[in-house]
Amino acid sequence: MLAIVALLILSADVSFLSANPEGFRSQDFTHKRRLMVEHQIRRRGVTDRATLTAMETVPRHEFVPARARAAAYRDGPLPIGYGQTISQPYIVAYMTELLRVNAADKVLEVGTGSGYQAAVLGEIVREVRTIEIIPELGKNARQRLERLGYENVHVKIADGYHGWPEHGPYDGIIVTAAAEHIPPPLIRQLKDGGRMVIPVGHPFFVQNLVLVEKKNGKVTTENLLPVAFVPFTRSR
Numbered sequence: 001m002l003a004i005v006a007l008l009i010l011s012a013d014v015s016f017l018s019a020n021p022e023g024f025r026s027q028d029f030t031h032k033r034r035l036m037v038e039h040q041i042r043r044r045g046v047t048d049r050a051t052l053t054a055m056e057t058v059p060r061h062e063f064v065p066a067r068a069r070a071a072a073y074r075d076g077p078l079p080i081g082y083g084q085t086i087s088q089p090y091i092v093a094y095m096t097e098l099l100r101v102n103a104a105d106k107v108l109e110v111g112t113g114s115g116y117q118a119a120v121l122g123e124i125v126r127e128v129r130t131i132e133i134i135p136e137l138g139k140n141a142r143q144r145l146e147r148l149g150y151e152n153v154h155v156k157i158a159d160g161y162h163g164w165p166e167h168g169p170y171d172g173i174i175v176t177a178a179a180e181h182i183p184p185p186l187i188r189q190l191k192d193g194g195r196m197v198i199p200v201g202h203p204f205f206v207q208n209l210v211l212v213e214k215k216n217g218k219v220t221t222e223n224l225l226p227v228a229f230v231p232f233t234r235s236r
């Protein structure tokens with residue numbers, strides 16, 4: 001009897017005992033990611049090749065809490081702790097495409113969160129600077145990005161309102177928390193000819209995704225679509 005039980009245990013699937021507790025295989029995620037890009041992103045009108053390739057490459061499941069891994073490629077935002085969320089894949093792709101950045105460019109992100117958006121940008125541009133105000137999230141994101149090999153992505157823990165002037169100006173700036181106004185330091189750190197994408201509006205109320213362009217020193221803004229982001233907070 002004992003021998004039979006032992007045999008049963010030996011022949012059972014023990015993949016759940018490995019470092020990958022849910023027993024997912026990386027091919028499953030690769031497949032899910034392809035479907036995500038096709039159904040949620042390409043079919044909704046994102047055409048930029050570099051953006052689509054980046055979305056197909058970055059392992060989104062590595063950026064969500066372990067218990068949410070099965071949901072990582074779903075068509076929506078997911079909680080990442082500390083009351084914050086990782087944005088819906090489509091929104092990440094849409095904002096990335098809007099920046100119109102390329103391999104030679106330098107980008108600033110405000111609102112590192114999990115580090116996912118920064119990794120997507122890191123696949124496309126030369127250098128990404130990203131700022132997070134919650135120290136634990138910033139530290140986790142830094143470690144995660146390092147582990148996944150994103151050497152061109154640099155995380156700073158600070159209030160992103162002030163930007164990161166030492167490394168500016170930037171070809172593109174992306175803000176992933178909703179601000180009540182566009183922080184003037186970020187406008188100053190945007191290169192001439194550069195683009196900034198930022199959700200503007202009251203927290204927990206209607207916000208607009210705004211495209212800011214600087215051309216010959218002139219700044220113009222355009223409202224693109226209603227969005228719902230977590231609030232842009234300020235350090236006291």
Ligand code: SAH
Binds near residue numbers: 114117
């Ligand atoms: N881009 C992230 C998701 C961002 S959620 C990702 O891909 O996962 C928004 C993040 O902005 C939160 O982590 C929040 O703590 C951060 N945030 C809010 N206000 C900020 C500020 N003033 N400076 C820097 N980060 C801020």
